[in-house]
Amino acid sequence: MKNKKVDFLVVGGGPAGLSATLEAGKRGLRVLLVDEGIQLGGQLVKQTHKFFGHEGTYASVRGFEIAKILVKELKKYKNIEARTMTSVIGIYEDGVLAWDRKENEVFRIEPEYTLIATGASEKYVTFENNDLPGIYGAGAVQTLMNQFGVLPGENFLIIGSGNIGLIVAYQLIQAGASVKAIVEIADKVGGYVVHLNKIRRLGVPVLLKHTIVRALGDNRVEGAVIAEVDESYNIIPGTEKELVVDTICLAVGLAPSIELAAMAGAEVIYIPELGGYIVKRDEFMRTSVPNLFVAGDVSGIEEATTAMLEGKIVGLMVSSEKKNVNLSGEIKALLRELEDFRRGPVSERVRRGLSKMGIKTVSGGFRTEVQRSKGPVGKLRAVIECPQPIPCNPCETVCVFGAISTGGNINGIPWVDYDKCTGCGLCALKCPGLAIFMVKEEVEKKEAIVGIPYELLPVPEEGEKVLGTDRDGKPVCEAVVEKVVKSKDKTHLVYLRVPLKYMDAVRGFMVSPREKYEFVCRCEEVTVQDIEKAIDEGYTDYEELRRYLRIGMGPCGGRTCRLLTLMILAKKTGKKMEELSPGTFRPPTIPVPFNAFLEGDKN
Amino acid sequence: MVGASIAFHLTRLGEKDVFIFEKNYVSSGSTGRCAGGIRQQWSTRNNVRLAMRSVEWFKRMKEDTGLDVEYKQGGYLILSFDEKEAEEFAKNVKMQKEEGLEVEVLTPKQVKRRFPYVNVEGVKLATFCPTDGHANPHLANFAYMRRSVENGARLFTKTEVKEIDVSNGTVRGVWTSAGYIECEVVINAAGPWSKNVGEMVGIDLPTESYRHQILVTEPLEHIMDPMIISFSGNFYIRQTRHGSFLMGQGDKDEKPGINRKVTARFLLEMVNKMSRRFPFLKNLRVIRQWCGEYNMSPDAQPIVGLSENVSGYFYAVGFSGHGFMVAPAVGEALAEWIVFGKPKNVDVSQLSLERFKGKEFLKERSVV
Secondary structure (H helix, E strand, O other), rough: EEEEEEEEEOOOHHHHHHHHHHHHOOOOEEEEEEOOOOOOOHHHOOOOEEEOOHHOOOOOEHHHHHHHHHHHHHHHOOOOOOOOOEEEEEEEEEEEEEEOOOOOOEEEEEEEEEOOOOOOOEEEOOOOOOOOOOOOHHHHHHHHHOOOOOOOOOOOEEEOOOHHHHHHHHHHHHHEEEEEEEEEEEOOOOHHHHHHHHHHOOOEEEOOOEEEEEEEEOOOOOOEEEEEEOOOOOOOOOOOEEEOOOOEEEEEEEEOHHOOOOOOOOOEEHHHHEEEEEEOOOOEEEOOOOOOOEEEEHHOOOEEEHHHHHHHHHHHHHHHHOOOOHHHHHHHHHHHHHHHHHOOOHHHHHHHHHEEEOOOOOOOOOOOOOOOOOOOOOEEEEEEEEOOOOOOOOOHHOOOOOOOOHHHHHHOOEOOOOOOOOOOOHHHHHOOOOOOOEEEEEEHHHHEEEOOOOOOOOOOOOOOEEEEOOOOOOEEEEEEEEEEOOOOOOOOOEEEEEEHHHHOOOOEEEOOOOOOEEEEEEOOEEEEEHHHHHHOOOOOHHHHHHHHHHHHHOOOOOOHHHHHHHHHHHHHOOOOOOOOOOOOOOOOOOOOOOHHHOOOOOO | OOHHHHHOOOOOOOOOOOEEEEEOOOOOHHHHHHOEEEOOOOOHHHHHHHHHHHHHHHHOOOOOOOOOOEOOOEEEEEOOOOHHHHHHHHHHHHHHHHOOOOOOEHHEEEEHHHHOOOOOOOOOOEEEEEEOOOOHHHHHHHHHHHHHHOOOEEEEEEEEEEEEEEOOEEEEEEOOOEEEEEEEEEEOOHHHHHHHHOOOOOOOOOEEEEEEEEEOOOOOOOOOOOEEOOOOOOEEEEEEEOOOOEEEOOOOOOOOOHHHHHOOHHHHHHHHHHHHHHHHHHHEEEHHHHHHHEEEEEOOOOOEOOOOOOOOOOEEEEOOOOOHHHHHHHHHHHHHHHHHHHOOOOOOOHHHHHHHHOOOOOOOOOOO
């Protein structure tokens, strides 16, 4: 059996494992990173939304892009070996065994230090018929949709309103699916307010104190029965409702993947606030087993940002011990950063859990008041609708005019200094929560401009008429697209012109439903109706129709549309096909690029 | 386009009794095959004036007809690769400016700065007129024709004029494939077939039709505002509103006559020449090539006027490749001539057939 001796074995190539690998790799350790997946990045590769946090933790970068950045960085170091499709099957007293699934070969690893960053797996929930095809975990839906480009259904019911449930709902809508409802058994939404607002603006109902009773269908999901629950989460009889859905997506939380650490003998404790059974660790991520570390969700369900910070700490700890160098300054800075990230109300549970493990945390010390001023009437300016303190500040750091501040702490609620705001809209494009809007009253015209960050397709065009919708996705007024600022990262800023009185109400819009066309010429998009109208206007020769409508002028040269057009012409004019001129046939038969004719320089 | 313009102006001036005979379909002649350039930078004063007057009509064509003919005043950039020609350009610009045209002379550097997609290698000098432009020739043709019909004109397509009935030196009517029509005035606006329609009344019009080829590419996002042409470089190119690029050249080896076949030689010459001059074209695909006729006159200027020998017989022929762009003003002149007895707003006295009688005549040199 092959044997690999390494300084540092990292199990799991998600944000925690990648960060640890990089820190140790940078410092010259021989690192082996193994991951079960077909590509490195863990959950990052299926996250298409922009991350929260600050610039140092890739805030405002989409998850899969973060994975690309980290993996690219990894490739710079020859002392790092990364293996995908490789599972560590056990950490034994006498070594570690891993199975390379590509080669179907088990090999032995002899690491000096080991990090277990195996993340978490999805929790399951029991209800009648929960074995029907069409029931997926949220992570599975993301894997299919975002990693492999397969949309598993059309009409979804989502169980659970944590960040994952909310994000998946948003991504499903981006992918063109319909989300009929999100049900949440608790009396409040679990995820971030800005994530919630994004899907509310798209009209997705979030039903609190509701749960799923059963799935409907014989061979696959055809619907679901949901019902209200009482304080003890028991179903209240008579409140059942049926929903017609083809897919049920479970987003009911994550359970740390502790198996491997537990097999290695690491102490496991039950702390519900951190996700249930977790691997006990100290402040520096050390488990009860010497030289065995954990980072990320395996020692408490949290965010990718904290996983990256924890991974970095492990990377530094291992480097410092192995190379016998003092890295305590860097480590302390990371610990302070973690502490800061956990100050806010969204980390309240995590703080309680960590204190049970004996890890100190701090809370508060940031601004919690929402800005009252809406800014000077008539000036194009940003309004921020981010009422919940979360550790996130790209709006502050992107503003070149220094007009936005979170009040000195990343958890603070951002305020706008309207003397400095120029209305440039950069913050609205940058905000990962899509929570910044641009407004400007045009009082004399009794109209207003509202700029809306937009990540759906199709992106409307300037001059297009749309329906302005409110914060619940309900139509409130007609609006015209004034301007579209397209951004490379695909968050676009769509400026709408709306009646003045709806300026504070409009926070989204609906593009008019796609019109139904009956195309004759697909190259130039000419419809049956276009042709019939032109014939009515007196264009009764194929060549006239071609010149008037561009029919047949596209790349296909009329292969499809010529005959169809002539048939319409014959029918409308009552002439026989034989009497009509089929028009001219013009070379080339297929489009040929200029450079195909050129000798020598083709570029 | 010339015929449609005459009909448009006649009906605009209140003339209801207008019949238009077209042996094929509207825009089947030169207009429907042309590139749609609308240029005022000419070497003869006559042409400059006609073109400038036409631009006034193009500007209001949408208003006049209700059809958006894709008119765009993106300018004409004329590149010279020849020292002698460049000297002539300087003279032309002086004359054009005297006529009130906004024209500038550009150095190759200025060309590069303003039109970065042009390879200026070998360019000696360029002239640029920002009010020049282009339009969709089909739509412009349809627009004038449609408004004429709405104003009361009668349009007969697929109807060929076979003979013109003349007695005592006066036009009496025409025999067509659809029958006989009595009339007082016949206008020969037959483009490529002008000579044949002249022969019908025994007039020998000094016109000959020559094939000119053209090609079009797949569309790109809009990058090119002006039509860019060169006489010494022998090409023209423009981007349509649709996004495709139209381009063509002249061929001095063409024989007179109607020839609707296209050649591989044209395709190869164009592709090589144009991708050197406009390197971005290399990755673009050719969609289609076709051809049409330049109905040439001896001095490459239109022949417009009333016959001295046959009363009631007008001609508007020999446009030499620029009939589309001067059609609006020529139509105006002829319509006024017919309705009021003489043209009011446009002077076409220099364009009569009689100019070729023995005398020296000034040849228009600015033709691709």
